[in-house]
Amino acid sequence: MTTNVPVIDSHAAPVAGRKNFLNCSSGFLSWAGTLDHKRIGIMYLVGVSLAFLAGGLFALLVRLHLWKPDGMLFDNVQYNQIFTLHGAFMVFIFVIPAIPGSLGNMVLPLMLGAKDVALPRLNLLSFYLWLAGALMATLAIVLGGFDTGWTFYAPYSLYTDQAVVTIGLAVFVLGFSSIFTGLNFIVTVHKLRAPGLTWFRMPLFVWAIYATAILQVLATPVLGITVLLVAFERLYHIGIFDPRLGGDPVLFEHFFWFYSHPAVYIMVLPAFGIVSELVSVHSRKPLFGYKLIAFSSLAIAIISFLVWGHHMFTSGQSTYALFAFSFLTFFVAIPTAIKEFSWVATIWKGSIALNAPMLYTLAFLIIFAIGGLTGVILGALNVDIHLHDTYFVVAHFHYVMMGSIALAFFAGLHHWWPKMFGVMYNETLAKIACGIIFVGFNTTFIPQFIMGSRGMPRRYATYVPDYMGFHQASTIGAMVLGAGVALMVFYLVASLFQGKKAMQNQWGGVTLDWLTPTPPPLENFDEAPVVTTEVYDYSTLDYKAMQTPVA
Amino acid sequence: MFALLIQDPVNINGPDRSPQQAVDAYGQLTKLASTFSHVDGLFYFTYAVCIFFFVLIVGVLLFSVVKYRRKTWDQLPASNTTHNTPLEVVWTVIPLIIVMIMFAWGYMGARDMTVVPLEASRNTYKASAKQWNWTFHYPNHPVASYNEVWLEVGKPVQFLLESSDVLHAFYLPAMRVKRDVIPGRYQSVWFTPTTVGEYHLFCAEYCGKDHSKMYAKVHVVDTATFNAPQRPWDQWEDSTPELAAKSGANLYSQLCIACHSVNGTPGVGPSWKGLFIKNADGTYTGRQREVIDNTDGGKRKTITVDDAYIIESVHLPEAKKVAEEPYVRNAMTAFPDLDERKVRGLIEYMKTLADTK
Numbered sequence: 001m002t003t004n005v006p007v008i009d010s011h012a013a014p015v016a017g018r019k020n021f022l023n024c025s026s027g028f029l030s031w032a033g034t035l036d037h038k039r040i041g042i043m044y045l046v047g048v049s050l051a052f053l054a055g056g057l058f059a060l061l062v063r064l065h066l067w068k069p070d071g072m073l074f075d076n077v078q079y080n081q082i083f084t085l086h087g088a089f090m091v092f093i094f095v096i097p098a099i100p101g102s103l104g105n106m107v108l109p110l111m112l113g114a115k116d117v118a119l120p121r122l123n124l125l126s127f128y129l130w131l132a133g134a135l136m137a138t139l140a141i142v143l144g145g146f147d148t149g150w151t152f153y154a155p156y157s158l159y160t161d162q163a164v165v166t167i168g169l170a171v172f173v174l175g176f177s178s179i180f181t182g183l184n185f186i187v188t189v190h191k192l193r194a195p196g197l198t199w200f201r202m203p204l205f206v207w208a209i210y211a212t213a214i215l216q217v218l219a220t221p222v223l224g225i226t227v228l229l230v231a232f233e234r235l236y237h238i239g240i241f242d243p244r245l246g247g248d249p250v251l252f253e254h255f256f257w258f259y260s261h262p263a264v265y266i267m268v269l270p271a272f273g274i275v276s277e278l279v280s281v282h283s284r285k286p287l288f289g290y291k292l293i294a295f296s297s298l299a300i301a302i303i304s305f306l307v308w309g310h311h312m313f314t315s316g317q318s319t320y321a322l323f324a325f326s327f328l329t330f331f332v333a334i335p336t337a338i339k340e341f342s343w344v345a346t347i348w349k350g351s352i353a354l355n356a357p358m359l360y361t362l363a364f365l366i367i368f369a370i371g372g373l374t375g376v377i378l379g380a381l382n383v384d385i386h387l388h389d390t391y392f393v394v395a396h397f398h399y400v401m402m403g404s405i406a407l408a409f410f411a412g413l414h415h416w417w418p419k420m421f422g423v424m425y426n427e428t429l430a431k432i433a434c435g436i437i438f439v440g441f442n443t444t445f446i447p448q449f450i451m452g453s454r455g456m457p458r459r460y461a462t463y464v465p466d467y468m469g470f471h472q473a474s475t476i477g478a479m480v481l482g483a484g485v486a487l488m489v490f491y492l493v494a495s496l497f498q499g500k501k502a503m504q505n506q507w508g509g510v511t512l513d514w515l516t517p518t519p520p521p522l523e524n525f526d527e528a529p530v531v532t533t534e535v536y537d538y539s540t541l542d543y544k545a546m547q548t549p550v551a
Numbered sequence: 552m553f554a555l556l557i558q559d560p561v562n563i564n565g566p567d568r569s570p571q572q573a574v575d576a577y578g579q580l581t582k583l584a585s586t587f588s589h590v591d592g593l594f595y596f597t598y599a600v601c602i603f604f605f606v607l608i609v610g611v612l613l614f615s616v617v618k619y620r621r622k623t624w625d626q627l628p629a630s631n632t633t634h635n636t637p638l639e640v641v642w643t644v645i646p647l648i649i650v651m652i653m654f655a656w657g658y659m660g661a662r663d664m665t666v667v668p669l670e671a672s673r674n675t676y677k678a679s680a681k682q683w684n685w686t687f688h689y690p691n692h693p694v695a696s697y698n699e700v701w702l703e704v705g706k707p708v709q710f711l712l713e714s715s716d717v718l719h720a721f722y723l724p725a726m727r728v729k730r731d732v733i734p735g736r737y738q739s740v741w742f743t744p745t746t747v748g749e750y751h752l753f754c755a756e757y758c759g760k761d762h763s764k765m766y767a768k769v770h771v772v773d774t775a776t777f778n779a780p781q782r783p784w785d786q787w788e789d790s791t792p793e794l795a796a797k798s799g800a801n802l803y804s805q806l807c808i809a810c811h812s813v814n815g816t817p818g819v820g821p822s823w824k825g826l827f828i829k830n831a832d833g834t835y836t837g838r839q840r841e842v843i844d845n846t847d848g849g850k851r852k853t854i855t856v857d858d859a860y861i862i863e864s865v866h867l868p869e870a871k872k873v874a875e876e877p878y879v880r881n882a883m884t885a886f887p888d889l890d891e892r893k894v895r896g897l898i899e900y901m902k903t904l905a906d907t908k
Contacts, residue, residue, distance in 0.1 A: 076760045076761055076762075076763065076764070077760050080757075080759070080760065080762070147759070147760075148757075149757050153718055153756075153757065155716075155717050155718070155734060156717040156718065156757070156758060156759055159716070159717065160759065243733075243734045243735025243736075244734075244735075248735070249718060249733055249734065249735070250733060283619075283628060284621075284626075284627065284628050285628045285630075285631060286631065286633045287633065288632070288633055288634070288635075289633070289634065289639055290633065292639065313661070314720060314729045314730055314731050314755075315731045315733070316730065316731060316733065316736075316738045319661070319662055319665055319666075322658065322661055322665075323658055326654055326657060326658060326661075327654055327658075330650040330651065330653065330654045331650075333646065333650050334643060334646060334647055334650070337642070337646045338639075338642065338643060340608060341608075341642045344608055344611050344612050344615070345635075345638075347612060347615045347616070347619075348611065348615045348619075348630075349615070349619055349628060349629040349630035349632070350615070350619055350628045350629070351619065351621045351626045351627055351628045351629075352615065352616055352619050352620050352621055353620075353621045354616070354620055354621070362612065362616065365608075365609075365612055366609055366612070369604070369605050369608045369609060370605065373601035373604060373605060374601065376597060376600075376601065376650065376653065377594065377597045377598065377601065379650070379653070379654070379657070380593050380594075380597060380653045380654070380656065380657030380660075381654075381657035381658050381660065381661035382587070382589055382590045382593060382656075382657050382659075382660025382661045382663075382664060382727075383590055383593050383594045383597065383657060383660075384657075385590070385661060385664060385727065385728070385729050386590050386594075386724070386727045386728075386729065388729055388755070389720060389722070389729070389755040389756060390755070450579065453579050453580050453594070454574065454579075454580060454581045454724065455581055455722070455724025455725075455751065455753065457722060457753045457754070457755040457763075458755075458757075459757040459762060459763075460762065460763035461762070461763045462763045462764060463763060464751060464766070466751075508624075538627075538628075543624060543625035543626075543627070544625045546624070546625070
């Protein structure tokens with residue numbers, strides 16, 4: 001994609017002293033009250049990273065506790081609180097907002113050639129709602145914690161004496177943050193595309209964020225209503241889910257998963273978008289099956305509303321419901337498989353750069369293959385009856401949520417880091433950290449697949465000794481994973497202080513985000529861009545004329 | 552931290568959990584002990600398909616990365632192909648066919664597991680789940696058992712599942728059986744145990760504090776053992792006080808241990824240590840205890856612990872409630888099905904924990 005306006009010499013070093021969005025103004029209020037999507041994106045980035053580190057710390061405590069069959073660190077109540085905190089922080093405060101909030105905010109308007117998102121004030125409100133939700137969740141810990149699991153299943157969540165209402169309201173507020181972000185991005189994509197940027201010239205990250213936004217707007221209200229009902233039931237004893245009051249606990253499961261299954265795609269579609277983008281840029285090849293990938297995002301978004309019952313195969317649904325939910329679940333596998341095949345086909349015969357973002361992407365492709373394929377195993381009805389609520393499921397969704405989504409987030413972070421901050425991290429350390437994370441991750445979760453298929457139930461503070469070896473292997477893996485993440489945080493933060501200056505177009509990309517100065521000026525482009533070429537057309541850049549980038 | 556890692560494990564409480572579950576020939580699943588072999592069949596079929604696709608995807612990926620890796624900054628891709636319709640049709644249609652096979656196979660299996668055959672419904676047990684215990688009632692036998700259940704090998708069995716508090720799940724990995732237990736409705740599962748042995752029964756739906764300790768052991772025994780005049784779950788040896796205490800200790804470890812300690816440590820409920828005092832002449836006197844008597848309008852009273860008080864407390868725990876923090880705030884599970892003979896076994900066991908005067 002090129003523009004008909006003279007863009008910067010895309011591979012020259014940045015002009016010294018040029019005003020960009022980072023240094024155009026300073027002071028606390030210039031950040032706290034900013035309407036600039038890039039600054040809001042960075043505030044999200046800081047926030048979700050802290051949430052990720054907190055959630056990761058809880059995970060390490062869980063793993064350490066499970067070193068011995070009867071636990072090492074906590075009593076059962078404390079353990080239940082810690083695994084609930086891990087789940088709630090990771091799902092609601094990290095994974096759901098992470099990519100749309102930070103990288104989506106940062107990159108989406110750049111890719112569209114827009115000055116900002118369509119509704120900048122709403123964007124800032126989204127961030128503050130996120131912040132309020134995160135603080136309320138933290139407050140719930142101070143108020144004594146909560147031990148319901150992140151799923152809040154009734155009637156336990158109605159009876160337990162812990163801070164369920166506080167965390168429920170936190171989830172409610174976080175839900176509004178998510179809805180506003182989605183709404184904002186939908187409007188932005190419809191209204192603010194640069195002249196010439198037709199729908200099928202949009203980068204796939206934009207498509208993915210767009211499909212995600214539709215899910216956020218349509219699905220999240222159901223979660224909000226459900227947690228409010230739980231709060232009302234706890235406070236006023238209205239019988240909705242409590243069988244003692246004439247309610248139905250299975251109804252809660254239906255409501256919860258009606259949101260939380262689409263939520264899986266709210267989390268994973270942006271990750272798909274990042275990977276589509278990175279695979280193309282770092283192979284310097286147009287995406288294989290561009291339209292099919294774009295449509296498969298939408299297909300996944302639609303079908304994902306119709307498969308929630310596969311979380312409830314053992315709840316006693318009628319066999320007709322089992323039939324329908326299992327059938328549709330297998331259907332989701334197809335667009336997902338198409339994506340994976342298309343990414344591999346894009347890499348095939350490409351010019352593959354083995355830089356840090358691409359290594360994280362390759363790690364994603366391998367881990368996501370496992371995460372997706374084990375999902376197929378769980379889709380089979382009779383097999384799922386055996387595996388449901390075991391560590392097999394735990395391992396499967398960690399392969400998707402942590403191994404795939406978080407790794408895609410890391411990949412995107414490494415990809416756009418030079419664009420965001422104008423500096424490069426130490427790539428050698430980045431490659432080492434990626435390797436450590438990959439090894440640590442697989443060591444953590446492969447044993448969980450095995451013990452899960454042998455019947456180890458999830459959410460167990462203690463366990464029968466049969467599974468001790470697997471738990472210990474998993475704990476060792478988690479420590480390695482934690483070390484890898486710590487190394488990553490170290491070199492990323494260090495780069496802000498002593499990183500080398502990044503190139504204008506560090507990776508040789510051709511989407512609009514790479515055709516603006518690094519870091520971008522406050523309103524993104526010096527002159528409004530006009531798009532005249534097809535998406536991912538790498539023939540428009542003259543790589544020979546560029547300098548080899550710093551690393 | 553390292554010191555923590557090497558300390559000895561504390562003994563696991565509750566029913567003995569030691570049997571190592573055997574693993575099947577492929578080393579992945581627990582050895583199947585029921586007739587639901589279609590679960591294992593489809594599991595391994597899907598597993599094989601997954602391994603095939605994984606090797607294919609990662610193989611192509613790694614091959615490309617090695618072969619087409621960028622050596623100089625300005626290296627252009629070896630090909631710019633963006634479409635290959637036959638290839639795209641193939642990789643859509645073939646997975647579609649494969650997953651439809653899995654779907655049909657899985658559905659037929661699940662239907663088999665859901666529809667209870669007549670023979671199993673004639674052999675219906677009841678499993679009652681309660682935070683954090685299982686109680687089993689048998690067909691045609693009045694005695695219930697707790698956290699342990701005996702089944703006859705080769706005979707189809709149905710379990711009616713009920714919960715009196717929160718969600719639980721009845722999970723028997725070796726039988727490939729799992730069903731959520733939902734308060735306010737009956738659920739059922741059936742299976743035919745095929746191999747004599749002892750198996751884990753887990754609660755697989757998170758149910759609060761001691762979710763992970765909500766464990767029962769399933770004994771699959773041969774027909775002769777099952778039908779012996781003294782049924783295996785009805786063995787209660789109390790011909791001497793020592794044997795009664797031993798039986799009581801056994802029952803304690805299944806039923807009471809989660810809340811009552813025997814070494815003086817406070818738990819959810821009071822410790823059993825020193826409930827009785829052993830006199831010099833070998834007789835026992837009950838300890839004085841302050842209680843709230845809910846059978847008498849909630850008055851505070853001092854009573855002496857005796858057999859009648861303990862039997863009442865097992866059957867109707869709220870009747871006379873120990874007026875001490877924190878026990879006064881906790882509600883004990885009632886065990887109305889525990890017959891007096893067994894409670895007397897518990898009392899004999901308590902007496903072995905008596906303080907000496």
